[in-house]
Amino acid sequence: MQKSYETAKRSVELSLYQYQEGIVDYQRVLDSQRSLFNTQDALTRSNSEITINLINLYKAVGGGWETRIEQDFVPESVKKQMTERTDWGDLMKPKQLDIPEQEKNKKWRSPDW
Numbered sequence: 001m002q003k004s005y006e007t008a009k010r011s012v013e014l015s016l017y018q019y020q021e022g023i024v025d026y027q028r029v030l031d032s033q034r035s036l037f038n039t040q041d042a043l044t045r046s047n048s049e050i051t052i053n054l055i056n057l058y059k060a061v062g063g064g065w066e067t068r069i070e071q072d073f074v075p076e077s078v079k080k081q082m083t084e085r086t087d088w089g090d091l092m093k094p095k096q097l098d099i100p101e102q103e104k105n106k107k108w109r110s111p112d113w
Helices: 002-020 026-060 076-085
Strands: none
Touching: 002 026
């Protein structure tokens, strides 16, 4: 794809030079510029698809999750506001996990299965 971009860019340069020398009409310049634009558009689309596919792969293999070992998911200030507005029962109390001592300092836990 990069090679076709360079080729289209060179084609614009050559057609401009030929037009300035009176060899071709301006339609040739416009055609080569349109071709360059289409190539740039395809290159940009291709690069964005690579990025999107990489993000999708990262998500598919479980990336992007934050572990909150011994950390509350909801901050205390929000809990206080929620408790004042609504009776949540014991939904606001986090379940205590039985985490072995050697895994408490790890950033990632192994799955339970």
